[in-house]
Amino acid sequence: xxxxxxxxxxxxxxxxxxxxxxxxxxxxxxxxxxxxxxxxxxxxxxxxxxxxxxxxxxxxxxxxxxxxxxxxxxxxxxxxxxxxxxxxxxxxxxxxxxxxxxxxxxxxxxxxxxxxxxxxxxxxxxxxxxxxxxxxxxxxxxxxxxxxxxxxxxxxxxxxxxxx
Numbered sequence: 001x002x003x004x005x006x007x008x009x010x011x012x013x014x015x016x017x018x019x020x021x022x023x024x025x026x027x028x029x030x031x032x033x034x035x036x037x038x039x040x041x042x043x044x045x046x047x048x049x050x051x052x053x054x055x056x057x058x059x060x061x062x063x064x065x066x067x068x069x070x071x072x073x074x075x076x077x078x079x080x081x082x083x084x085x086x087x088x089x090x091x092x093x094x095x096x097x098x099x100x101x102x103x104x105x106x107x108x109x110x111x112x113x114x115x116x117x118x119x120x121x122x123x124x125x126x127x128x129x130x131x132x133x134x135x136x137x138x139x140x141x142x143x144x145x146x147x148x149x150x151x152x153x154x155x156x157x158x159x160x161x162x163x164x
Contacts, residue, residue, distance in 0.1 A: 018095040025138055026096035026108035029131055033140065034091060037078060042071050050132055050139035060149035077154040081114070084152060086121050089114045094126075104133040112145065114152070122152060 029048065036045035046067045053064045055073075064070040081089070089112060096108030109128050114121045127145040131138045149155045 016097050019097045022096040022098050022106045022108065023093050026106055026110070026129070026131060027093040029129070029138055029140060030091040030093060030110055034089065037074065038088065040075075040078065042075065045074060046071050047137075048140055050134055050141045053140070054142040055155050056143070057145045057147050057149045057155055060155040062155050073155075080152055080154060084114075084121050085116045086114050087116050091127070099130075106131040106138070112147075122147070 033045065033048050036042075036048065049067060049070050051065055051067055051070065053070055055062050055064065062073075064073060091110045091112050094109045094111060096106055099105040099107050107128065107130050109126060112125050112127055125145060125147040127143060127147075129140055129144075130142040132141045145154075
């Protein structure tokens, strides 16, 4: 006879399946951020972000404490994209789930495609983002990319831009 407590415990420890509603919110946030980033609509982009905001990659990490600091970083990152010849990028949600019973946090994963006229500029990479429900809207509170900041400066792009 099976031990129901063990089976229940295992089921609770297993990763939760991706939630369609969480995926919809996550993809909508990716699209919103992408649209504002490419249009250089910095005010609208800032409205998508919560602070403090943790941004990290395989070779860099940073915590941004103010929206102004985050936007300075975003402007410099946008310039990095121009310098590598990128004309667009797409981020596609691969999974997302609510992290809490109140459904106020979403953690998701996505693939990033950085393109120049439909051709890849860099290899596709995976990323994870956390969203927080704050004052009635979803905001991005952290981002991890499985890429290297040395290949396409984003996390410390403002420092690279100042030196150039």
